[in-house]
Amino acid sequence: MKDIVIARLKKSAIWVVLLLLVVVFTAANPRFLSMNNLFTVARQVSMYGIASIGMTFVILIAGIDLSTGSIITIVNVMCAYLMVNMGFGMVEAVTLSLFLAVLIGTLNGMLISTIGIPAIIATFATQTIFAGIAYLLCGGTPIYGFDPRFKVIGQGYVGPVPVPVIIMILCFALGSFILNKTYFGRYFYAVGGNEEAAELSGIRVGRIKYLIYALSGLFAGLAGIVMLSRTNSAQPTAGLGYEFDVITCVVLGGVSIVGGFGKISGVIAGVLIIGVLTNGMVLLNVSNYTQMVVKGIVLILAVGFDTLQKKRSIG
Amino acid sequence: MSEDFVLQLKNIRKEYPGVTALKNVSLEIKEGEILGLIGENGAGKSTLIKTCSGAVIPTSGKIIVGGKEHTHMSPQLARENGIAIIYQEFNNVRELSAAENLFLGNPIRKGIVIDRKAMEREAEKAFAQLNINIDPKALVGDLTVGYQQMIEIAKAIQQDAKVLIMDEPSAPLTNAEVDSLYKVCELLKSKGVSIIYISHKLEEIFRLSSRIVVLRDGEYIDTLQTAESNVDELIRLMVGRELKDTFPPRPPAEGEPEVFFEARNVSGNGNKKVNLKIHKGEVLGLGGLVGAGRTELAQMIFGAVHKTEGEFFLKGKEINPKSPREAIDLGIALVPEDRKRHGALLGVSVKNNINMPIYKLISKFSVINSSKESVTTEKYRQELLIKTPTIHQEVKNLSGGNQQKVILGKWLAANSELIILDEPTRGIDVGAKFEIYKLINTLVENGKTVLLISSEMEELMGMSDRIIVFCEGRITGELKKEEFEQHLILKMASDVQEDEE
Numbered sequence: 001m002k003d004i005v006i007a008r009l010k011k012s013a014i015w016v017v018l019l020l021l022v023v024v025f026t027a028a029n030p031r032f033l034s035m036n037n038l039f040t041v042a043r044q045v046s047m048y049g050i051a052s053i054g055m056t057f058v059i060l061i062a063g064i065d066l067s068t069g070s071i072i073t074i075v076n077v078m079c080a081y082l083m084v085n086m087g088f089g090m091v092e093a094v095t096l097s098l099f100l101a102v103l104i105g106t107l108n109g110m111l112i113s114t115i116g117i118p119a120i121i122a123t124f125a126t127q128t129i130f131a132g133i134a135y136l137l138c139g140g141t142p143i144y145g146f147d148p149r150f151k152v153i154g155q156g157y158v159g160p161v162p163v164p165v166i167i168m169i170l171c172f173a174l175g176s177f178i179l180n181k182t183y184f185g186r187y188f189y190a191v192g193g194n195e196e197a198a199e200l201s202g203i204r205v206g207r208i209k210y211l212i213y214a215l216s217g218l219f220a221g222l223a224g225i226v227m228l229s230r231t232n233s234a235q236p237t238a239g240l241g242y243e244f245d246v247i248t249c250v251v252l253g254g255v256s257i258v259g260g261f262g263k264i265s266g267v268i269a270g271v272l273i274i275g276v277l278t279n280g281m282v283l284l285n286v287s288n289y290t291q292m293v294v295k296g297i298v299l300i301l302a303v304g305f306d307t308l309q310k311k312r313s314i315g
Numbered sequence: 316m317s318e319d320f321v322l323q324l325k326n327i328r329k330e331y332p333g334v335t336a337l338k339n340v341s342l343e344i345k346e347g348e349i350l351g352l353i354g355e356n357g358a359g360k361s362t363l364i365k366t367c368s369g370a371v372i373p374t375s376g377k378i379i380v381g382g383k384e385h386t387h388m389s390p391q392l393a394r395e396n397g398i399a400i401i402y403q404e405f406n407n408v409r410e411l412s413a414a415e416n417l418f419l420g421n422p423i424r425k426g427i428v429i430d431r432k433a434m435e436r437e438a439e440k441a442f443a444q445l446n447i448n449i450d451p452k453a454l455v456g457d458l459t460v461g462y463q464q465m466i467e468i469a470k471a472i473q474q475d476a477k478v479l480i481m482d483e484p485s486a487p488l489t490n491a492e493v494d495s496l497y498k499v500c501e502l503l504k505s506k507g508v509s510i511i512y513i514s515h516k517l518e519e520i521f522r523l524s525s526r527i528v529v530l531r532d533g534e535y536i537d538t539l540q541t542a543e544s545n546v547d548e549l550i551r552l553m554v555g556r557e558l559k560d561t562f563p564p565r566p567p568a569e570g571e572p573e574v575f576f577e578a579r580n581v582s583g584n585g586n587k588k589v590n591l592k593i594h595k596g597e598v599l600g601l602g603g604l605v606g607a608g609r610t611e612l613a614q615m616i617f618g619a620v621h622k623t624e625g626e627f628f629l630k631g632k633e634i635n636p637k638s639p640r641e642a643i644d645l646g647i648a649l650v651p652e653d654r655k656r657h658g659a660l661l662g663v664s665v666k667n668n669i670n671m672p673i674y675k676l677i678s679k680f681s682v683i684n685s686s687k688e689s690v691t692t693e694k695y696r697q698e699l700l701i702k703t704p705t706i707h708q709e710v711k712n713l714s715g716g717n718q719q720k721v722i723l724g725k726w727l728a729a730n731s732e733l734i735i736l737d738e739p740t741r742g743i744d745v746g747a748k749f750e751i752y753k754l755i756n757t758l759v760e761n762g763k764t765v766l767l768i769s770s771e772m773e774e775l776m777g778m779s780d781r782i783i784v785f786c787e788g789r790i791t792g793e794l795k796k797e798e799f800e801q802h803l804i805l806k807m808a809s810d811v812q813e814d815e816e
Contacts, residue, residue, distance in 0.1 A: 182681040183674035186667055193662040200619060200657050201725065202643040202672040260662050 013305065014254060014269040021273065025280035032283055039162060045275035046164035047072075049268070051223040051246045052253075053175035054105075054216030056267050058119075059250050060179075061192040061212055062259025066123040067108060068220040068246055070130040071101050072239025075224030077134040080143035080234030083150070090150050098221045104130060105217020109210035123213075127243070135236045144233035154229030164226045171219065176264040188212065192259030248295065249274050252302045273298070320379070321346050321509050322367070322398065322478045327376035329362055329533075336362045339376070340535040342528050344478065347507045349500060351524035351541065353514070355553055355772060359533040360513050364480045368393045368400045380478075399471035400480040403487070405463050409456030414438035416455050417470050441469045445499050461492030468499060472508070479503065480511040485519055486606070497522065515604055516809055517546050529553055547802070554772060554801040562777030563749070565756045567796075572597070574631070575764045576616075576733055581625030584611040586788045588625070593733070598755065598765040600779025602772075603808045608788035609768045610652055613735045616766075617649040618642040629733070643672050648731035650722050652738045652768070654715065658722045661711035665703050666692040668710050668721050672729040695724035699754060716747025723754060734758060735766040740774060752778060772801050784808050 025032040051068055058065045075097045082093035104126060111122035156163040179185035187208050190198040199205045223242075228234055253270025255262030277298065281291050320343040329337040337359045344350045354360050365371035366378065369388035378385045380396045388398070407416045414434045415422070423433045438451035447465045455463055464484060471479055485493045500510055500523055514520055520527055521541060529536040529552045536552050572594035581589045586608045593599045601609040614620040616627060618636030627634050629645060636642035639649070651657035660668050669692050670677065677687045692706045699720040703713055710718055719739060726734055736755070740748040755778055758765055769775040775782060776799045784792040784807035792807035794800075 181683060181685075183678045183683050184681060186671065186674055186683070190660050190663055190667070190671060193660050194656070197657050197660050198671075200617075200639050200649065200651060201660065201668075202640045202729070204638060204640050 014252070014266055014273070014302070017302070018269055018273050018276065021276050021280065025276065025283065028280075029283045032280060035160070037279065037283075039160065039165065041272075041275045041279045042165040042168070043162040044279060045249075045271050046162070046168040047223040047227050047242075048246055048249050048274060049168035049271045050164075050171045050226060051220045051242065052249045052267050052271055053171050053264070054212075054219030055243075055246045055250045056175060056253075056255055056262060056264065057178075057188055057212045058216045059247070059255045059257060060188050060259060060262055061209065062195075062257070063112065063119040063209070063212070064123065064247070065105075065108065065213065065216045065220075066120065066243050067104060067126040067130065068216070068223075069239035069242035069244075070127040070134070071104055071217055071220040072224035072227060072242050073236065074104070074130045074134040074137075075101050075221045076228045076234040076238040077138045077143065077236060079225060079228055080146070081137055083146050084143050090147050094225055097225065098218060101217045101221025101224065102214050103217070105214040105220075106210060108217070109213035112213065113206045113209035131240075138234060138236050140236055142233045142235050146232065150229055151232060152229070154226050154231075164230065167222070167226060171222070172264055172268055175267075179264060184208075184211070189260055192256075192261070194260070245274065248299050252299060254306060256306075257303075319345050323377075323379040324363070324366065325377040325379065327363065327366055327373045327378075329359075329366065329371060330374045336533050337366075337373070338532075338534045340530065340533070342535070342538075344509045344511060346477075346509055347504050348526070349504055349510045349512055349524045351512050351514070351520035351527040352530070353517070353520060353527060353549065353553060354530035354536075355770075358530040358553070360530055361482065362533075363530070364400060364482060364511065364513070367398050367478075367480060394474065397475050397477035398480070399474065399476035399478070400482065401464065401467050401471065401484060403483050405467050407455050407463055407466065410454065412452050412454055413442075413449050413458065413462075413466055414451035416466055417441060417451075417473055419470070421474075437473075438469075441473050445469055445472070445502060447495070447499065459492070460487045461489065461495065464488070464492075464496070465499065468503075472503070476508065478509045478511070480513075482513050483515065484512070485514060485516060493519070517549055520549075521546075550802045550805055554805070562774075563753045563756055565759060567780070575629070576766075577628040578612070578616070579626045579628070581612070581615065581622050581627065583623035583625075584608075584615050584620045586612055586615070586622075589788075589790055591783055591790065593764055593766060595764055596759055596762060597780040598759060598767050598778055600775045600782040601766065601768045601785060602775050602782050602804045603770075603785035603791075605770060607785040607808065609785050610737055611788070612785075613649055613737055613766070613768060616642070616733075616735060617647055619649070643729055643731070646730065646732035647735070648726035648729065648733070649735045650719070650726070650737060650739055652741065654718055654722065654742070659710045659718045662709055664707045664709055665696070665701065665713070665721055666706040669695055669724045669728050672725060691728050692724075695727055698727075699724050700750065714747065715743045716750060719743060719747075719751060720754070731763070733764045733766065735768070737768045738770065739767070740769075740771070748774075772804065775804070776801065 031037060055065055055068065078100055079093045079097035082088040082096060083090065108123050108126055111117045112119050152163060154164055158166060179188065187203050190201065190203055191205050191208050195205055224239065227238060249270040250267055251257060252273055253262070253267035255267060274295070277295060278291065281294065323343040325341050326339045327337050327341070328339050340359065340363055352360055362371055366373050367388060369390045369392060372387045378388055380398065385392065408419065417438045418434050423430045423437065435451040442449050442451070445465065445468065449458065449462055449465065455466065468479070484496060488496060503510060512520065512523055524541050527539045527541055527544065527549065529539070529549065531553060574592045575595040576593040578589050578591050589612060603609055611620070615622045618638045618641050621637065634645055636645060636647065655661060660671065666688060670688050674683060677684045689706070695701070696703070696706060701720045701724065702717050710721055713721065740751050743751065755765060767775065767778055780796055782794045782799065782804065783790055784804055786808055794803065
């Protein structure tokens with residue numbers, strides 16, 4: 001009986017951590033648990049949450065995508081440029097920007113799968129390239145002055161629920177659906193578990209990689225659109241360093257960096273932990289730099305715990 | 316008496332779950348002696364020598380070296396006692412020079428910096444001692460396999476090895492290189508180094524050794540004085556017993572044989588101009604030594620590796636599968652040799668493994684029909700008697716035999732017609748082996764065609780309707796059921812022909 005409880009606890013350790021954090025922050029500042037603040041937390045993490053779906057797929061197949069931040073930036077700049085400088089309508093601009101995001105993801109897929117460049121290098125290169133292109137496109141200055149209806153995506157509410165939170169929830173649902181109900185999900189786990197065996201089981205591993213990096217681009221692009229709408233202006237540094245926060249959420253959520261193992265539910269917890277930590281520390285007036293230290297330590301603890309568990313179960 | 320021996324293994328026994336790899340094997344070697352060690356694949360030679368290096372801990376038995384008894388070795392203890400093994404895979408760093416490799420892990424230093432000059436000087440001396448001509452500055456990656464092996468040997472001698480164990484040292488070498496290997500072995504012998512020489516090639520054993528130890532199925536069979544023995548006797552001892560009734564009977568194929576699959580002049584992946592026909596409903600066995608080109612042919616048929624020349628025909632139509640997916644869609648299946656690395660998806664459930672090749676077929680708008688998924692799984696779980704608590708169990712938790720059944724189930728679900736089995740019973744215990752054999756018969760009864768690759772002679776002869784033997788990428792012989800004889804197959808398998816080019 002005791003063993004079962006311990007096993008359950010270990011499996012849901014991430015949720016226990018989340019609960020502990022909520023308790024601690026509430027004790028320190030009761031305002032933390034107000035409905036208002038909780039929605040604020042959810043809204044703050046919505047972009048991480050959206051981008052984390054694609055990153056989850058990528059890490060599931062033992063890959064990495066460092067271009068997420070740059071895709072967010074270029075989608076910001078591109079969408080704004082199309083709307084403001086070229087007079088495109090909202091829908092067209094958003095569609096074209098998302099298409100660009102998918103294209104960049106596909107380029108990553110090609111570099112990694114067809115050419116065979118290690119994912120960390122390939123996506124690092126595209127990160128640099130598209131960060132640069134974003135600067136070139138906007139000339140280093142912010143672009144603003146959109147159609148007021150565009151604000152709805154990032155700033156609107158449905159009842160008490162912020163629109164970005166709804167988008168995030170839909171993305172989580174879609175991610176979970178892909179992983180659990182479609183054959184692509186089975187393929188992702190298979191490729192992540194053992195690429196060679198997957199190929200020999202009839203999976204076209206190369207195509208799956210294209211698909212996954214394209215999806216990663218798409219979800220990053222979506223996060224970019226939400227961000228643009230929230231800030232209402234496109235900054236050439238909008239997504240700088242975003243990939244690391246997204247990777248942190250995913251890894252914190254128990255997706256194994258060596259591939260083959262992980263669930264969307266864990267990633268949701270990972271995203272919420274980052275949100276709660278950030279928000280709670282702001283409420284407690286913890287400085288930005290201290291926050292960075294704390295987040296780094298939390299990442300080490302989470303992954304360290306997970307790794308030790310696995311080591312023990314093997315040994 | 317025992318002080319004459321530099322190394323003695325006494326009653327070494329090694330048990331793995333479900334398998335006894337070594338059954339009370341004893342062996343001793345004198346100073347300055349070359350001892351031949353022979354046996355078929357799986358006879359336990361490798362396991363035995365690994366007990367000497369500490370890579371394998373014996374279940375029971377004693378290792379006597381340097382006048383002391385040990386229950387097992389450790390890599391360090393082996394080194395201290397001068398036991399060195401030259402494996403088939405070399406432990407070298409291709410990007411470093413010959414000299415640096417010679418002193419790998421133990422470089423000559425001047426303070427904290429490496430003294431390259433001194434190492435090169437010492438290396439030159441070491442190579443000269445063995446009469447081998449290697450530039451100490453040459454990068455190991457640029458040297459031929461033969462020279463790389465010499466560096467391994469020199470390294471062992473440099474570390475004061477008294478007993479040198481060589482596992483199939485001649486396998487990767489050209490004839491000229493084998494000659495230098497002989498010379499080095501004889502030189503070392505004259506210097507008092509003892510050598511345990513493992514080889515499939517009996518001529519080498521006769522040329523070098525003074526005594527020969529024969530193993531079979533993990534058992535010690537005999538020790539022979541080389542001068543008083545001959546090839547036939549050795550083969551008889553290696554092969555041993557008559558075929559026992561360990562193979563389920565199968566009625567012979569009926570009617571006119573219809574060619575199901577054909578390879579015409581196929582080259583590539585190490586194979587040269589391979590021609591073979593597989594008839595519908597037969598089990599065609601491929602015999603030969605490890606690395607003879609059988610697995611390589613299977614990879615090409617399955618589309619995992621591309622052929623460079625020649626054609627494949629399936630049911631009379633030319634096929635050219637460029638990926639496993641294409642081969643699977645044509646009805647070809649491969650149960651690979653390395654079950655854990657290539658065969659099963661270990662971290663994935665039984666259900667997902669079995670459905671993996673057909674997921675697209677049982678999905679509508681990408682969404683899996685989960686009732687079909689479960690029905691298929693249950694069907695093959697029952698048909699193949701897969702022992703698993705639930706179909707959701709991860710395959711890594713199943714026994715080897717059951718893992719193999721899951722892989723077979725996968726191909727039956729995919730409706731494969733030509734099933735290539737590459738060493739299907741490797742690492743599987745005896746009971747499960749019999750079940751796999753019965754399954755092979757069921758496959759044939761259900762109209763499937765089987766290409767069986769096996770290095771276990773008994774299995775090959777017991778299960779095949781016809782055997783084709785490979786040697787170094789070529790077909791060296793074909794035997795009909797009534798012509799099956801172990802020594803014939805062995806002879807064909809080690810039929811080393813000089814390259815005509």
